[in-house]
């Protein structure tokens with residue numbers, strides 16, 4: 001299979017079948033904690049890399065061949081190799097999966113294109129959106145996510161506030177905390193304020209524990225993670 005992988009047991013999403021909209025990494029970030037390799041695969045946009053009919057044919061074949069297992073999925077999760085909102089077929093893929101199956105659809109996004117209303121509209125057919133927010137200052141954003149030029153963190157935050165109002169499904173915000181990069185007190189205080197404004201259904205805190213694209217990337221310690229979780233209140237969990 002080229003686009004479908006799994007199912008996998010995910011700590012965050014339960015039993016999840018993965019859908020990747022491309023066969024190679026396409027992303028407009030180059031996060032220091034990325035597990036898909038270094039920035040050599042970094043791209044701005046490549047909407048031609050997959051088309052919805054190929055992805056949906058593969059999904060339909062998998063779904064038909066895996067009854068009744070397919071009924072036990074918690075989510076079909078669109079993420080995979082890079083950033084799904086860079087793909088022009090995202091809206092059609094979400095609609096197509098829901099048309100041929102009973103599956104709930106989740107989309108994991110780096111949030112970079114959430115400021116664009118037309119991209120937010122593409123996501124409205126999903127049941128769950130998991131956007132990332134690792135930083136709230138331009139400095140921390142550059143250090144941890146290393147976005148392509150033109151992506152502004154203040155616009156992402158406003159986009160997430162708008163998405164919360166427009167989207168009726170579940171919104172789970174993911175925050176990756178890296179020691180010495182985005183975990184200082186001032187940044188955590190500002191992050192807490194931004195998250196309150198966004199008002200997600202859940203906040204999932206993470207810290208890198210697997211091999212990352214950069215050396216010397218360390219998780220924050222468990223005690224600090226628990227303190228930040230307490231600051232963010234009852235909707236927050238450690239993923």
Ligand code: SF4
Nearest residue numbers: 027029031034082110
């Ligand atoms: S957004 Fe995801 S795929 Fe893109 S560089 Fe960051 S971790 Fe890797």
